[in-house]
Amino acid sequence: MSVLMPVIVGAGPAGIRAAQALVAQGLRPIILDEAARAGGQIYRQPPQGFQRPKSALYGFEHRKADAVHRAMADVMPQVDYRPGSLVWNVEGKTLDVLHDGISTAVPYTHLILATGATDRVLPFPGWLTPGVYTLGGSQVALKFQGCAIGSRVVFMGTGPLLYLVAYQYAKAGADVAAVLDTASFADHMAGLPGLLRAPALLAKGLYYMAWLRAHGVPLRRGVRPVAVQGDERVTAFTYRQGNRTHTVPCDALAYGLALRSETQLASLVGCEFAFSTRDRNWIPRRDAAGRTSVPGVYVAGDGAAIGGADAAELAGERAALALLEDTGHAHDARRAHQLQTRLAANDRVRATLERAFPFPQDWAASIADDTVLCRCEEVTAGTVRQAVRETDAQELNRVKALTRVGMGRCQGRMCGAAAAEVLAQACGLTPADVGRLRNQPPVKPVPVRVVCVERQDKPMPAPQGQP
Numbered sequence: 001m002s003v004l005m006p007v008i009v010g011a012g013p014a015g016i017r018a019a020q021a022l023v024a025q026g027l028r029p030i031i032l033d034e035a036a037r038a039g040g041q042i043y044r045q046p047p048q049g050f051q052r053p054k055s056a057l058y059g060f061e062h063r064k065a066d067a068v069h070r071a072m073a074d075v076m077p078q079v080d081y082r083p084g085s086l087v088w089n090v091e092g093k094t095l096d097v098l099h100d101g102i103s104t105a106v107p108y109t110h111l112i113l114a115t116g117a118t119d120r121v122l123p124f125p126g127w128l129t130p131g132v133y134t135l136g137g138s139q140v141a142l143k144f145q146g147c148a149i150g151s152r153v154v155f156m157g158t159g160p161l162l163y164l165v166a167y168q169y170a171k172a173g174a175d176v177a178a179v180l181d182t183a184s185f186a187d188h189m190a191g192l193p194g195l196l197r198a199p200a201l202l203a204k205g206l207y208y209m210a211w212l213r214a215h216g217v218p219l220r221r222g223v224r225p226v227a228v229q230g231d232e233r234v235t236a237f238t239y240r241q242g243n244r245t246h247t248v249p250c251d252a253l254a255y256g257l258a259l260r261s262e263t264q265l266a267s268l269v270g271c272e273f274a275f276s277t278r279d280r281n282w283i284p285r286r287d288a289a290g291r292t293s294v295p296g297v298y299v300a301g302d303g304a305a306i307g308g309a310d311a312a313e314l315a316g317e318r319a320a321l322a323l324l325e326d327t328g329h330a331h332d333a334r335r336a337h338q339l340q341t342r343l344a345a346n347d348r349v350r351a352t353l354e355r356a357f358p359f360p361q362d363w364a365a366s367i368a369d370d371t372v373l374c375r376c377e378e379v380t381a382g383t384v385r386q387a388v389r390e391t392d393a394q395e396l397n398r399v400k401a402l403t404r405v406g407m408g409r410c411q412g413r414m415c416g417a418a419a420a421e422v423l424a425q426a427c428g429l430t431p432a433d434v435g436r437l438r439n440q441p442p443v444k445p446v447p448v449r450v451v452c453v454e455r456q457d458k459p460m461p462a463p464q465g466q467p
């Protein structure tokens with residue numbers, strides 16, 4: 001029997017539960033994560049020696065955080081955990097992994113991608129002003145370093161994270177100037193009947209809103225951004241609510257429109273993708289267990305589809321059971337069925353959340369022509385629209401070639417969703433119609449030196465027809 005070399009990318013809830021299931025059957029997976037400590041986004045741990053208690057860091061979720069951290073500690077002797085390791089490429093059955101400035105090749109036979117998600121953002125005037133952060137980024141600053149992004153902060157966008165992060169900032173002592181939700185009251189009400197099936201989730205959301213209101217934080221709904229004020233640094237934020245515009249003085253703005261799966265590695269490894277109307281994103285095609293179209297490659301957690309932390313734990317374990325089954329190991333079929341049932345129930349709640357916090361579909365049309373869309377290459381929304389007018393291009397990779405949108409250091413991680421929205425709107429199509437950006441390595445920025453050394457070290461492929 002050939003040697004099994006399972007690798008898990010991501011030590012968040014999904015990756016940790018996957019590792020636990022593999023270890024239970026005697027496997028010793030490699031776990032790669034670019035973060036310094038395990039836990040992923042929601043259960044991100046501060047650097048060693050920081051003193052904030054778990055109850056302050058994770059609030060209502062502190063017991064779950066503790067359970068996930070303990071699970072990781074328990075499996076540590078049986079896994080090869082490599083923190084601070086960025087997987088920047090995958091080619092064939094080998095991962096390119098950057099650690100401490102050196103890239104090494106990590107071979108695998110089976111791969112579980114548990115890479116999580118990132119914020120979805122759309123541009124608006126002033127979004128590149130110092131002091132503007134993504135919602136997730138503002139939370140990372142607080143959770144990891146105990147820092148606030150400003151002393152008077154506005155939170156804008158939509159999704160459960162909006163109220164949670166505003167609450168966390170206020171609890172930590174920051175002055176929250178306003179919480180501005182792009183969803184309307186009617187949207188929230190539309191999601192309410194479904195959310196009654198998830199009373200704990202609903203209660204938490206209502207609690208955050210009530211707490212913020214009780215502490216004098218203005219909560220506004222049905223908002224659209226107008227502009228950030230200030231050149232050197234944010235000084236205020238102007239927004240529109242109905243027919244009226246309002247300006248809130250602040251020195252920082254955190255914003256985001258829910259989350260987007262991190263799928264670049266799945267793309268590089270050759271997985272087929274399908275458009276998810278619910279996530280408004282292209283995600284890897286997978287079966288209920290997390291098997292992708294590439295044999296031996298599995299996806300789990302938010303990197304497979306946005307499902308939240310509880311679902312990520314279930315999906316991680318489920319993907320590991322699939323791997324065990326596929327490699328002839330003992331696996332618990334009843335447990336697998338149970339996990340799938342719970343994941344399906346979670347999916348129904350997710351659909352309801354999307355109704356309560358819908359993506360603002362009119363935003364893309366309102367982005368002014370001179371607003372920068374792709375910050376790496378400084379491509380404006382107008383440039384993309386002009387390409388559509390002049391060439392009739394309707395496909396995202398074609399527009400990338402014509403305008404360089406998504407061609408810079410971030411490889412479209414930041415601007416890809418916005419470019420798709422602007423392109424779709426300009427063509428009168430949907431984001432599903434315009435396709436998805438083809439991913440290229442490195443999936444995240446790495447020093448040029450690393451890529452050059454790495455390429456030199458790799459044996460050149462033999463010319464065709466020669467051994």
Ligand SMILES: Cc1cc2nc3c(=O)[nH]c(=O)nc-3n(C[C@H](O)[C@H](O)[C@H](O)COP(=O)(O)OP(=O)(O)OC[C@H]3O[C@@H](n4cnc5c(N)ncnc54)[C@H](O)[C@@H]3O)c2cc1C
Nearest residue numbers: 010012013014034040041042087116136301302308309312
């Ligand atoms: C910034 C942010 C903050 C969030 N905060 C909350 C919150 O407070 N409450 C809440 O309910 N939900 C939150 N969410 C959503 C929540 O994090 C997820 O639902 C949950 O963590 C998903 O677990 P996961 O294991 O799928 O992914 P994650 O927890 O995101 O873990 C993925 C891991 O993969 C690693 N990784 C990704 N790509 C690579 C790569 N190329 N190489 C190496 N490592 C890689 C990351 O470092 C990360 O540790 C947040 C999401 C984000 C993006």
